[in-house]
Amino acid sequence: xxxxxxxxxxxxxxxxxxxxxxxxxxxxxxxxxxxxxxxxxxxxxxxxxxxxxxxxxxxxxxxxxxxxxxxxxxxxxxxxxxxxxxxxxxxxxxxxxxxxxxxxxxxxxxxxxxxxxxxxxxxxxxxxxxxxxxxxxxxxxxxxxxxxxxxxxxxxxxxxxxxxxxxxxxxxxxxxxxxxxxxxxxxxxxxxxxxxxxxxxxxxxxxxxxxxxxxxxxxxxxxxxxxxxxxxxxxxxxxxxxxxxxxxxxxxxxxxxxxxxxxxxxxxxxxxxxxxxxxxxxxxxxxxxxxxxx
Amino acid sequence: xxxxxxxxxxxxxxxxxxxxxxxxxxxxxxxxxxxxxxxxxxxxxxxxxxxxxxxxxxxxxxxxxxxxxxxxxxxxxxxxxxxxxxxxxxxxxxxxxxxxxxxxxxxxxxxxxxxxxxxxxxxxxxxxxxxxxxxxxxxxxxxxxxxxxxxxxxxxxxxxxxxxxxxxxxxxxxxxxxxxxxxxxxxxxxxxxxxxxxxxxxxxxxxxxxxxxxxxxxxxxxxxxxxxxxxxxxxxxxxxxxx
Amino acid sequence: xxxxxxxxxxxxxxxxxxxxxxxxxxxxxxxxxxxxxxxxxxxxxxxxxxxxxxxxxxxxxxxxxxxxxxxxxxxxxxxxxxxxxxxxxxxxxxxxxxxxxxxxxxxxxxxxxxxxxxxxxxxxxxxxxxxxxxxxxxxxxxxxxxxxxxxxxxxxxxxxxxxxxxxxxxxxxxxxxxxxxxxxxxxxxxxxxxxxxxxxxxxxxxxxxxxxxxxxxxxxxxxxxxxxxxxxxxxxxxxxxxxxxxxxxxxxxxxxxxxxxxxxxxxxxxxxxxxxxxxxxxxxxxxxxxxxxxxxxxxxxxxxxxxxxxxxxxxxx
Numbered sequence: 001x002x003x004x005x006x007x008x009x010x011x012x013x014x015x016x017x018x019x020x021x022x023x024x025x026x027x028x029x030x031x032x033x034x035x036x037x038x039x040x041x042x043x044x045x046x047x048x049x050x051x052x053x054x055x056x057x058x059x060x061x062x063x064x065x066x067x068x069x070x071x072x073x074x075x076x077x078x079x080x081x082x083x084x085x086x087x088x089x090x091x092x093x094x095x096x097x098x099x100x101x102x103x104x105x106x107x108x109x110x111x112x113x114x115x116x117x118x119x120x121x122x123x124x125x126x127x128x129x130x131x132x133x134x135x136x137x138x139x140x141x142x143x144x145x146x147x148x149x150x151x152x153x154x155x156x157x158x159x160x161x162x163x164x165x166x167x168x169x170x171x172x173x174x175x176x177x178x179x180x181x182x183x184x185x186x187x188x189x190x191x192x193x194x195x196x197x198x199x200x201x202x203x204x205x206x207x208x209x210x211x212x213x214x215x216x217x218x219x220x221x222x223x224x225x226x227x228x229x230x231x232x233x234x235x236x237x238x239x240x241x242x243x244x245x246x247x248x249x250x251x252x253x254x255x256x257x258x259x260x261x262x263x264x265x266x267x268x269x270x271x272x273x274x275x276x277x278x279x280x281x282x283x284x285x286x287x288x289x290x291x292x293x294x
Numbered sequence: 295x296x297x298x299x300x301x302x303x304x305x306x307x308x309x310x311x312x313x314x315x316x317x318x319x320x321x322x323x324x325x326x327x328x329x330x331x332x333x334x335x336x337x338x339x340x341x342x343x344x345x346x347x348x349x350x351x352x353x354x355x356x357x358x359x360x361x362x363x364x365x366x367x368x369x370x371x372x373x374x375x376x377x378x379x380x381x382x383x384x385x386x387x388x389x390x391x392x393x394x395x396x397x398x399x400x401x402x403x404x405x406x407x408x409x410x411x412x413x414x415x416x417x418x419x420x421x422x423x424x425x426x427x428x429x430x431x432x433x434x435x436x437x438x439x440x441x442x443x444x445x446x447x448x449x450x451x452x453x454x455x456x457x458x459x460x461x462x463x464x465x466x467x468x469x470x471x472x473x474x475x476x477x478x479x480x481x482x483x484x485x486x487x488x489x490x491x492x493x494x495x496x497x498x499x500x501x502x503x504x505x506x507x508x509x510x511x512x513x514x515x516x517x518x519x520x521x522x523x524x525x526x527x528x529x530x531x532x533x534x535x536x537x
Numbered sequence: 538x539x540x541x542x543x544x545x546x547x548x549x550x551x552x553x554x555x556x557x558x559x560x561x562x563x564x565x566x567x568x569x570x571x572x573x574x575x576x577x578x579x580x581x582x583x584x585x586x587x588x589x590x591x592x593x594x595x596x597x598x599x600x601x602x603x604x605x606x607x608x609x610x611x612x613x614x615x616x617x618x619x620x621x622x623x624x625x626x627x628x629x630x631x632x633x634x635x636x637x638x639x640x641x642x643x644x645x646x647x648x649x650x651x652x653x654x655x656x657x658x659x660x661x662x663x664x665x666x667x668x669x670x671x672x673x674x675x676x677x678x679x680x681x682x683x684x685x686x687x688x689x690x691x692x693x694x695x696x697x698x699x700x701x702x703x704x705x706x707x708x709x710x711x712x713x714x715x716x717x718x719x720x721x722x723x724x725x726x727x728x729x730x731x732x733x734x735x736x737x738x739x740x741x742x743x744x745x746x747x748x749x750x751x752x753x754x755x756x757x758x759x760x761x762x763x764x765x766x767x768x769x770x771x772x773x774x775x776x777x778x779x780x781x782x783x784x785x786x787x788x789x790x791x792x793x794x795x796x797x798x799x800x801x802x803x804x805x806x807x808x809x810x811x812x813x814x815x816x817x818x819x820x821x822x823x824x825x826x827x828x829x830x831x832x833x834x835x836x837x838x839x840x841x842x843x844x845x846x847x848x849x850x851x852x853x854x
Contacts, residue, residue: 037650041650043650043653043654090834090838093838094837094838097841099649099650100589100593100595100653101837101838101841103595103650103653104595104789104793104833104837105834105837105838107786108790108830108831108833108837109830109834111786111826111829111830111833112826112830112831114826115824115827115830116824116827118824119824119827169400172393172397172400172401172404173401173404175390175392175393175397176390176393176401179390179392179393180388180390182352182372182388183384183388183389184390184401185351185352185371185372185373185376186352186372186373186376186382186384187373187376187401187450187451187454188373188377188401188402188454189373189401229657229658232654232657232658233658236651236654240650265669267665267668268669270665271665274658274662277655277658278643281644281647281655282643285651
């Protein structure tokens, strides 16, 4: 306990906020991933690249219009369309087949997208300007407003998704298709269309995350790799297909990593999430936060 | 395209289906007229469920044709078949477990061209027929009892305002008291001028409820007669079903 | 009919083997090394085939096994003087087997998708550890060392030339292929395939599936580690990049392109991929992965049996 007292309280607080901010973005990315997995049993390896391309689209649109918010919306829409295209061209043909093939196909897509970004944008990192600067003070430290806004926005998007799924016809269609694809068809729900839309929504969310996160780090073609790894861990720890679980897991793991970063380097802090994963697999393989079987 | 009054609502013509290498349906033909209740009997595994699935578009025959209101629907995807007016109630009921009763009903209710007023009307109607569903409208489907789930499955199909409902073993696993309720429901459907293609193991119920009977054996229709005839002359029943 | 098939097979085998042996004598240096590399990556892909093709488990963990084989060999060659080839092999194989055992223990109880993700994450765990543990592993820069001689202690010691190294690699890869072929045709191999076909049924019959899977992962890891040792010996360095999960992904790509479940297919896939990369890089420089990736996706969708499967069907018609 004395050991903990050696950490200045304000640093702890800062890391808590940082953890939550990163956690919310991770939750946004992971939600898309788990939504897609839940409805069509596809592990979208290319999800990190959708995140990365979203950031790049953000860079371009920002440069063209000077408006961060337009960039955010544009990136979400464009990446959503890209997602729909990817689904139609590579995943729809694989629908009846061995689920292993979808892992391979999305892995191939991720390679193509990564190298496409490298080709188009080069290896040098780009920057997205924050939409507003300005700090507020906690104790005697400055904390940028922007980071809080990211967390709020991510939460808002996830909240909107939740509302969309809970109420409204399309929400019912998506949930029905997730629970029983065959009966959904027998009830007249246009399942092929629903699957495409869900993949697009997941992709759009990843794209939005990329733009939101862009100002925090440099935008470059490998940024997706880190995130896909963390997103996978989050989805497994939260319970595959469990939306609420993914969100909880995202925040939990990000907080742990943020705290770990107080002692070790960020590159090593990621080991924390690995450990959480291993423990989850050992003791609660259906997911730490899985409340009821889906 | 207007239909001559005597033309059947549903025509199944010589359909063949395979499951891997197994030849399940070996040339099944049957028809159902508007508002008719037709029974499909046979031992386990002869292909009764598969026949219903082929009509519903969940299984596509490799040969043969399925026609609905004169139009071929053999290759149509299941969701289009449902919207044309074919309701399907599968053997395991398969209501959406994590959707509430209302949401389950809405999967059939929320269609293009249905006004809010009409939706309300349909809901009220089905609640009148199935008061227990009205009671449990906010409950998750998975928490309902077997009998309640069966009612929900049928009610859900009725939300499509179908011209024919395919019922696959509705009384399976139900208590005797519920069996008579199913009988009532089939009556209701008949009154509403909805045709029924009924697959059942419960022979007396089927003979009572149906106008005509087909008997299936090893993927082919072996016998076809009015139900009344089979009620009197049950030797055929014994022959094919051993009951 | 059966006899004729076997004769055709062994004739083909001998011809290819002969070509591989003659190659270093005829080919210029660059292509000689290229061929050796194809064989090494082919071995890695072949090890991955045991899991994907025969047991039906997609693994992204091979980079960890390969990497540990590489670093194990490096450790032997750096810490024990004079550098000993067989010791390097031993260290490498032990390292790979240990990692494989570790990964197998956690991952095999999980089904398909979870297994794939978990093996990927384990690769990354090892990557991070190796990357950051600079004192032991050289961190980012890796380790460099000298090539050990081909020696049997007490008998002779002959430093490798590019040619003799190639023959050594051919020998090791051929031997590995023959061993794996034997194993896949054994009762053990049959059980693996039945796991791939229908896991539930195999379990219902009474086979302890988890145990078979663990052995399959360790077997796969062993040969992946062997490939790592060969790579270390040929290139005289070990680097964390090889432990990054993308390397596993590449092995899987070679496997799928060549044809899963064939053992030979992966080697073909490696050859195809590396040749394609070589060819395309003249035009596309660093972005050759784009057309390669597209080809890979196309093969997954349209030619799931891989090139070998496609050729086989084409020949049969």
